[in-house]
Amino acid sequence: MDDIEATIIQNKHIVSNYYTLKLRLSKSMGRVLPGQFVMLKIPGNEVFLRRPFSIYAYSNNTLTLMYRVVGKGTEILSKCPKNERTLVLGPLGNAFHIRKTDKYIVVAGGIGIAGVHTLIKRLGKKASIFYGCTNKEELSLINDMLHLNPMVSTLDGSCGFEGNVIALLGGYIESTKGEDRQIFVCGPAGMVRNLQKLIEKDRTPCQALVEERMACGLGLCFGCVIKTIDEKEPYKRACKEGPVFDLWEILL
Amino acid sequence: MDDIEATIIQNKHIVSNYYTLKLRLSKSMGRVLPGQFVMLKIPGNEVFLRRPFSIYAYSNNTLTLMYRVVGKGTEILSKCPKNERTLVLGPLGNAFHIRKTDKYIVVAGGIGIAGVHTLIKRLGKKASIFYGCTNKEELSLINDMLHLNPMVSTLDGSCGFEGNVIALLGGYIESTKGEDRQIFVCGPAGMVRNLQKLIEKDRTPCQALVEERMACGLGLCFGCVIKTIDEKEPYKRACKEGPVFDLWEILL
Amino acid sequence: MGNLTVEFFEKTMRNPVMNASGTLGYGKEIESLWGIETLGAYVTKGLSAEPHHGNPTPRVWEERNGMINSIGLQNIGVDRFFDEYFPYFKKRKTPVIVNFFGFTEEEYLACAAKIKPDPFIVALEMNLSCPNIKKGGISFGKEPGAVFEIVKHVKGVTKIPLVAKLTPEVRNIVEIAQAAHEGGADGLTLINTMPAAVVDVKSRNIPIRGGLSGPILKPIALRAVYECSKAVPIPIIGAGGIMNTEDAISFFMAGARAIQIGTATFVDPYAIPKIIRGIGEYLDAHGCSGIGDIVGIARD
């Protein structure tokens, strides 16, 4: 892990406020595990702290991020031209732990897909993918996974199941009852809470990638904590002990 | 006077750390008097307050400034490309008062030439110009006045009189003793103090353009004051009551 | 555009936006850019019973995202202000808030006593950041007890509503706010500049020690406005680093009933009219009938 000089080689608008950013790194990031993230310096000096982004893809010193414009930093990022230089600190955080099992289920909502993208690539056909988004157009975020037959839901019903992805998942969970399953989830806090409720009875093994505001990304500041069931030390750092937590150990 | 949108049409390096900046204004500045200045917004948001610059030339909505890179603001300015947009507040301050007299003497040192440039243009052949700078190369700052036969001094003696311009002026002052003279000066504080000493005995009428750190340029903050002999109200604003003061009324 | 009118101490102001004291000269200086009647009220440069010369230069210094000033309260004295400048505001029907100070309690009282009630005087704004030369130069606004006393005494010599302007260089601004309120202050202005210094590494000098203003001050001011507005029932005027409409709205939401704009005017001389317009647009866009709809609505 290091702070690595990087050059933007592509900054592409996908749909609505989603983009992908391709960076050429000046040296290797080393081994990257599914679930890990980087702290990206936003070019210029308008924003101060770095911004955390999941590693969407990485190979041959080329790092890809997928991001959604939500505030000042991502706004500036979306306007950065090719060849702009910046810094990437990573890879950071722990990773999804893939245990041998009958059924892998990956659940993502919106930009949450970025957090499980390398995991899905790793699992390939072994994973059942559930993806929820706002409308048909946003399905272009999973264009490269269509061959894996993802189950999709859109809030406006313009494609797939109409409603939220956890409702869609419900049927599947019901129908695979009793099997040895493992769930991976990344998405808005509300979605993860709904999932927790859905599988509360069985306490199906589930790992969640969580997002918290970060200052350092390195475990230095204790700014990014998430509350856990550990009574002695309830607050764990999303950047260090996380960002992947056992769903049954965190208090959302 | 107004805050006027402006576009850089030329930003030219002259010599060492001297530049000229040509701006096209989106509307007229109105009447500009010799000695007046503008508050220029430095493009970008690296620096906060505006920077004061003398009006080097102005006609047909085209404003020219001559500047020397001395700190962060002028450094950034020197790198601004053509077509960059900014804001110019002006014209500001009072002006040189040209009274009928036998002999006009204009004394400038270094970048001080920018402050008396429009005055020299106005006086034309009627003025005796004394210009002091560091070396021969810097004489290109007065290229457009060579036909007025300026007397020049260089600190390194590479052209004209070797030494400071006040020493050079000394002889002239001596030789024109008794004549009705009027002096205009703009330059470093040390130079103006030396001039004051030189003509102390005769108290030759003299107007000085002074530089003080400014925040507003409009008389709002009382940040830019210069001490005067007025005992009741010693501190006068360089941006409002100045920047031109009677040399015999200020305490340098 | 929606109604920006506000009532302050039974006087009507066109809008809740003022300049901050000392950042709009004696008022007339801005007239070639915009009319003084644009303001909800004009806040005077700090005035004293007798004129003051102020400090030598440098008096202003740029800081990253802010500035430091050490003007030293230069002013022509309260008498000359009322002779030479006050008629200008009356003619333009612009309410005035008279900022004043003293270096002793007597000077505060003398100055306040000189100011006669007038339909165009909304309030006196008492600058409590001023050093008390009888108490080793520690400023009046530092101790709850001292604040209570001086506010009470000033209230004794004037019938004009009194706003106390507090310094952030205190151990707990809420207790100062409470003391001012108990002393009889009718309102508070929060906050004045924060003491700061610059080191010039090249010349190895400290070119200036003075008060920090501008964006740098905003989070400190917002905290003061929020906490004091919960603690005292009198209206609060917010100030500190307001550069644009969003900053202004954040002060209202934190609990300010009016705001003052200082340093922003140096960066953009049209900042005040722009922000007034921006507030109107915000209220319209959010279906608010007046600024009252958003004052103090931010939840912790």
Added chain:
Amino acid sequence: MGNLTVEFFEKTMRNPVMNASGTLGYGKEIESLWGIETLGAYVTKGLSAEPHHGNPTPRVWEERNGMINSIGLQNIGVDRFFDEYFPYFKKRKTPVIVNFFGFTEEEYLACAAKIKPDPFIVALEMNLSCPNIKKGGISFGKEPGAVFEIVKHVKGVTKIPLVAKLTPEVRNIVEIAQAAHEGGADGLTLINTMPAAVVDVKSRNIPIRGGLSGPILKPIALRAVYECSKAVPIPIIGAGGIMNTEDAISFFMAGARAIQIGTATFVDPYAIPKIIRGIGEYLDAHGCSGIGDIVGIARD
């Protein structure tokens, strides 16, 4: 490169640069980037006699040119620190300054008493910004009298040199510095964060109230360092918005004998080693034989 070595309380440090407490975790976290022995001394995360959980999120917020934190002093307790982490620093021959706090005087004393003198402990750094829960949550560092008392009492339970770390939210930091010195403090760290708040205009919330750090703090910190270094004879450690070598040099010139770097590390994890190198280069370029040549040389 010139000699950066400094003596602090009769211990030798490789250089006068430390991390600021709470901004370099428990120390080990940085090891994949640079060695802990790079530091003049490692300053621990704030420790207490008993572990503390800290505050709920959000705990950090970006401000223009700074940040606000509300970590709430989460820590594993002083005992676990000495069991699990201290040996790491000893093995790497890195001097440690133990930052500690309490919510009552007893907690301060209990914590200080637990820390045994050790060749690798340079000093205890007492965080005086902590709220005193027995005094309505007003922090210990606010009143000269209270500071004198608690410093004196802590000195009574430890033989390790004691550095008092002061909050800028006081009426006059110089009098606090003097009280700490009179109470027996062997040094001062200036300054801790400044209380601040954020208003989120969109959600109409106050998402965070906490301590402001980063460049925003620098001019306030420089003033404190300058004025206190003139007023007390004990060494001062400067902190607040040091982002680069020039900032660091300005703190030395203002009177600091060592510096701490906090927020800068979040912006650039190599800020500390870069600044250490930069200081060395500065001293070389200016023909200085050591940092002593520039400490306190800035003239007013």
